[in-house]
Amino acid sequence: xxxxxxxxxxxxxxxxxxxxxxxxxxxxxxxxxxxxxxxxxxxxxxxxxxxxxxxxxxxxxxxxxxxxxxxxxxxxxxxxxxxxxxxxxxxxxxxxxxxxxxxxxxxxxxxxxxxxxxxxxxxxxxxxxxxxxxxxxxxxxxxxxxxxxxxxxxxxxxxxxxxxxxxxxxxxxxxxxxxxxxxxxxxxxxxxxxxxxxxxxxxxxxxxxxxxxxxxxxxxxxxxxxxxxxxxxxxxxxxxxxxxxxxxxxxxxxxxxxxxxxxxxxxxxxxxxxxxxxxxxxxxxxxxxxxxxxxxxxxxxxxxxxxxxxxxxxxxxxxxxxxxxxxxxxxxxxxxxxxxxxxxxxxxxxxxxxxxxxxxxxxxxxxxxxxxxxxxxxxxxxxxxxxxxxx
Amino acid sequence: xxxxxxxxxxxxxxxxxxxxxxxxxxxxxxxxxxxxxxxxxxxxxxxxxxxxxxxxxxxxxxxxxxxxxxxxxxxxxxxxxxxxxxxxxxxxxxxxxxxxxxxxxxxxxxxxxxxxxxxxxxxxxxxxxxxxxxxxxxxxxxxxxxxxxxxxxxxxxxxxxxxxxxxxxxxxxxxxxxxxxxxxxxxxxxxxxxxxxxxxxxxxxxxxxxxxxxxxxxxxxxxxxxxxxxxxxxxxxxxxxxxxxxxxxxxxxxxxxxx
Numbered sequence: 001x002x003x004x005x006x007x008x009x010x011x012x013x014x015x016x017x018x019x020x021x022x023x024x025x026x027x028x029x030x031x032x033x034x035x036x037x038x039x040x041x042x043x044x045x046x047x048x049x050x051x052x053x054x055x056x057x058x059x060x061x062x063x064x065x066x067x068x069x070x071x072x073x074x075x076x077x078x079x080x081x082x083x084x085x086x087x088x089x090x091x092x093x094x095x096x097x098x099x100x101x102x103x104x105x106x107x108x109x110x111x112x113x114x115x116x117x118x119x120x121x122x123x124x125x126x127x128x129x130x131x132x133x134x135x136x137x138x139x140x141x142x143x144x145x146x147x148x149x150x151x152x153x154x155x156x157x158x159x160x161x162x163x164x165x166x167x168x169x170x171x172x173x174x175x176x177x178x179x180x181x182x183x184x185x186x187x188x189x190x191x192x193x194x195x196x197x198x199x200x201x202x203x204x205x206x207x208x209x210x211x212x213x214x215x216x217x218x219x220x221x222x223x224x225x226x227x228x229x230x231x232x233x234x235x236x237x238x239x240x241x242x243x244x245x246x247x248x249x250x251x252x253x254x255x256x257x258x259x260x261x262x263x264x265x266x267x268x269x270x271x272x273x274x275x276x277x278x279x280x281x282x283x284x285x286x287x288x289x290x291x292x293x294x295x296x297x298x299x300x301x302x303x304x305x306x307x308x309x310x311x312x313x314x315x316x317x318x319x320x321x322x323x324x325x326x327x328x329x330x331x332x333x334x335x336x337x338x339x340x341x342x343x344x345x346x347x348x349x350x351x352x353x354x355x356x357x358x359x360x361x362x363x364x365x366x367x368x369x370x371x372x373x374x375x376x377x378x379x380x381x382x383x384x385x386x387x388x389x390x391x
Numbered sequence: 392x393x394x395x396x397x398x399x400x401x402x403x404x405x406x407x408x409x410x411x412x413x414x415x416x417x418x419x420x421x422x423x424x425x426x427x428x429x430x431x432x433x434x435x436x437x438x439x440x441x442x443x444x445x446x447x448x449x450x451x452x453x454x455x456x457x458x459x460x461x462x463x464x465x466x467x468x469x470x471x472x473x474x475x476x477x478x479x480x481x482x483x484x485x486x487x488x489x490x491x492x493x494x495x496x497x498x499x500x501x502x503x504x505x506x507x508x509x510x511x512x513x514x515x516x517x518x519x520x521x522x523x524x525x526x527x528x529x530x531x532x533x534x535x536x537x538x539x540x541x542x543x544x545x546x547x548x549x550x551x552x553x554x555x556x557x558x559x560x561x562x563x564x565x566x567x568x569x570x571x572x573x574x575x576x577x578x579x580x581x582x583x584x585x586x587x588x589x590x591x592x593x594x595x596x597x598x599x600x601x602x603x604x605x606x607x608x609x610x611x612x613x614x615x616x617x618x619x620x621x622x623x624x625x626x627x628x629x630x631x632x633x634x635x636x637x638x639x640x641x642x643x644x645x646x647x648x649x650x
Contacts, residue, residue, distance in 0.1 A: 018463070019583055019584060019587065022463075022467060022578065022583045023580055023583055026577050026578055026580070026583065029577060030577060061577075061579065062577055062579055062580065063579045063580030063581050064580070067580050075579070075580035075581050075584065076584070077580055077584065081580070
């Protein structure tokens with residue numbers, strides 16, 4: 001067994017305390033019981049709303065939703081534990097991790113960090129238990145990496161707010177009870193807590209995806225959505241609000257990508273051991289071993305990087321640029337590992353019998369969302385040179 | 392209602408399990424251990440019963456230092472406190488000695504209404520400790536229970552064996568439960584974090600008034616003389632269907648007395 005666990009070659013378990021291990025183990029069991037047996041089916045036929053609701057409730061029971069937030073029914077774990085949970089979830093599927101990331105780190109975090117006491121009381125306990133699902137609307141059809149130019153607008157009408165615009169690529173949108181929507185106002189960008197049953201709000205789902213098929217992706221259409229004055233998030237103004245939420249979610253991805261890569265490598269090690277080519281196991285060929293060794297190196301480096309960032313975050317010393325380094329490296333390397341694993345699995349690798357191409361396809365989305373690789377390169381470039389090269 | 396649930400720390404069946412060379416006892420120190428999976432059902436049932444009657448659940452184990460992990464797991468699932476009987480002299484204890492020590496420990500815990508156990512440990516697998524314990528404590532004993540309820544001072548239980556019986560006993564009682572009784576919960580994150588702050592007491596043999604010579608390998612009624620590793624599993628027999636596949640399968644099953 002030891003020879004098969006690519007994450008234990010460096011003994012990285014010793015970096016975790018008992019509580020962190022217990023949380024990781026619990027999520028691993030959750031994924032083994034509730035995700036792994038169904039994920040190929042979800043991927044083949046796309047995830048339906050009932051399944052998402054069921055999954056959210058199960059995740060809520062465990063304490064996964066908003067697990068790193070304090071109070072309002074949230075578990076209040078440390079950041080490393082949250083990262084490890086993301087790692088195990090994404091070892092199941094990036095789409096399932098996305099459900100939890102968006103709920104906890106984007107929708108719940110926005111309310112928890114920038115909401116009024118009334119907003120927190122109204123939404124957070126139900127979202128923590130998984131009874132209520134949230135989404136986060138920042139990206140628009142024409143504005144991804146440059147959200148400051150967004151077209152969605154909130155205008156005052158008496159004391160009410162009226163929202164018009166379209167948001168795109170919104171995880172959980174169609175199944176959400178509440179949407180955090182960012183919009184231009186006369187005072188800059190503000191966030192709004194939008195109950196999805198408000199007249200004028202609709203969230204058609206985006207189909208024909210080749211990636212994140214075990215996740216609901218939607219468009220949000222806001223057509224004269226009228227909200228009371230207290231729908232605005234009082235503590236957020238300007239882009240700093242949504243960007244700090246994204247930084248939370250991105251932190252989870254740094255760990256999550258390691259999980260997807262680990263799952264690929266696990267499947268590949270087993271396959272290479274059992275598969276015979278030219279009369280001997282595929283794992284006994286030098287080229288196979290070279291690939292396995294290189295992938296294991298990158299996997300472990302990625303995990304160490306994630307752990308380092310996790311410890312910094314728990315020390316409250318984590319800089320967003322460091323998260324950019326983590327996301328850029330770990331998603332890029334995870335995608336590389338998934339593709340390399342596919343070459344070892346050869347034709348079998350393209351099926352849903354094995355997880356590798358599913359993970360690779362998912363990671364194409366992960367590479368882009370929460371800050372594209374190119375944007376993270378520019379963030380790091382700016383930190384190094386002092387020159388902003390974004391536009 | 393006060394419930395003691397017996398938990399055992401056993402070597403993880405997923406890892407290599409070994410015996411000590413010197414005395415052929417199970418190696419419990421150098422291996423990864425877990426809470427015996429069958430005990431999780433007992434913990435779950437205790438939590439359900441205690442939850443509906445605002446009761447108290449105490450996880451009790453006996454074993455070397457590392458076996459406190461079994462208690463920790465029970466606490467993470469939701470038990471209120473733990474007792475760990477740990478003493479070097481316990482090494483190699485058989486079921487008789489184990490039941491003696493656990494009976495003393497339960498006596499020291501005080502008035503209890505129920506003692507819940509799994510149907511067997513996943514390492515020793517003897518299933519005799521609950522009955523021995525009942526005899527020593529003078530408690531009623533219901534074994535292999537697939538469904539149970541407690542009403543006032545009465546335990547009502549469905550016992551599954553060759554026949555299915557519904558039986559009743561007055562508390563205090565010892566009930567061993569099967570894996571049919573419930574679906575053990577995962578420890579929630581809140582449970583995991585709360586477990587750290589729950590009290591766990593360590594008791595030695597002296598604390599229980601048990602003499603060292605009454606327990607351990609030297610006092611055991613039987614000792615293992617030798618250990619042989621099970622032969623590697625061989626490749627299964629492949630039956631090719633040339634029109635008589637069904638007959639061949641039936642013959643094979645008959646030869647193994649399955650049919």
